[in-house]
Amino acid sequence: MSETPTTLYTLPIAATDGTITVTIPRPQTHPTVYLLTWISPPDNRLLTSFIETFTLALALLRTNHPAGVLITTSSSPKFYSNGLDLNHVHSQNLWWQKVYWPFMKLLLTYPMPTLALINGHAFAGGFITSMCHDYRVMNGTRGFVCMNELDFGAPLIPPLTSIFRNKLSAKTYRSIVLEARRFTGPEALKEDIVDALGGLDEAFKLIDERKLHKKAESGIYSVIRREAWRETYHLVRGDCEEVRDGDAWAQNAVRDSEEEGRAARELAERWTKTQGKAKL
Template sequence: MTTLFTLPIPATNGTGRIVCTNPPANSPSLKDSPETDVSKIYILTFTSAPDNRLTPSFISTFLLALDIIEHRYPKGVVISTSGISKFYSNGLDLEVVAQTEEFLERYLWVLFRRLLTYPMPTISLLNGHAFAGGFMLSMYHDYRIMNPSRGFVSVNELDFGVPLQTPMMAIFRAKLSPSTFRDLILEARRVGGKEALERGIVDGVGGIEETLGFVGERKLVGKANTGIYGIMKEEMYGGVLGGLDDHKGNLAWREGVEERKAELDREGAKRVEEWGKGEKGKAKL
């Protein structure tokens, strides 16, 4: 592979990095699509021990890598994957999130928005587990290829009592069938590669060679050439984009839902109290 650039990830004691490479020109997976220009396939491999948490420094470095590709290199295809075999990403570090002012608006929503509207095809190569925010990161790519024999995807916030906000839910709603969406969210189901393919969560199974074959088969390298690829995605995912751009509105909507829920809860408790009085009167008879 040809290395184009390497970016250190701050706050990782010098060990974290994102490396951008081109695949080998003689990749066997591209033998049936010789027209595919591998110099326009950008593989971003991120390594931030132990499990690629989406911290401010990780996100800022990822955004910089996307900026460099867009503004310094020809349009092509971006593939993101992990240099850690066990994990694609284990999601948010909740302690860091709690210590970072406006983390969602300043970091996470920005990264999600950038990927959702990126002016080239993007593919997430899931070589290992992608949990919670890491799974969402993958879903904000255009396509997903997953290791068929190792790793699970899961939205496991239900298990530890952290509700999902609008942009976290919206991407699953936009891209998955209603039953798969339900099972992931309300059962916190862990899904492996083969089932993920069957349920439409991913577009293929395999590793880097299968991903390159996917790029060649679908002729993705040339899709961004007309300059409207990002615009098409903005229109496709307008509802998701609106949620990303209206954080205050999302919070106001949630506040209204909570107020209405409290009102209904009070009414329900009152009905139960009245019912209890009636039951007590029957018992005396």
């Protein structure tokens, strides 16, 4: 039986006249599986305004709704995300430190399982964004994932490569960063870059098979994610040295998680007081 999705929020992306919409696609059978869908013409570039709107959407979700599973996707038929706009990046002061590292950290440490539904091309920063999720389901007939910095002469700074080193085999990592290989859906599945092929139905199938909607119930999911992706987490957090004291690291991770929760609540409350009631 088909279900009518419930829309929670639609938030504007000012720079591109785009939007980010958060829905519950199957409210009767999966009330805590959330779908975040973006559209930011022409190709879903990760501009500052996009990241700010994305951050607000996740703050509202975390503050106002029970933990479950977060799926992200694009309503563009061609692009999941075409990555960064380097002209925009270079025009901003400390953009990596102020905008992109916090964005990666937010995805890496969000307190519920995350799944990237890669419906079209995911290049460079778009590919990295998908890799910051716990799981990936990719269109099996259309689109590529690729780190193409080698092709246009851009360096890969440490956090951008560590996420692949954290999650993939050395052979696949080499193909991604030193060959700029373009992977189709079936090729990405073979290399364990993605977990399944298909669309939203296949995403729900993966969630059900792995019981992902229950994984955040204990409240420790965010802290464990920090350990799971330790190398990348420390890089985007700005740590200069490897943490050797396990107890101290755990305390820092818990404190960091709590601070993120407070910041999310404050952001959601400010938005609700100023304009939220008119736009929900």
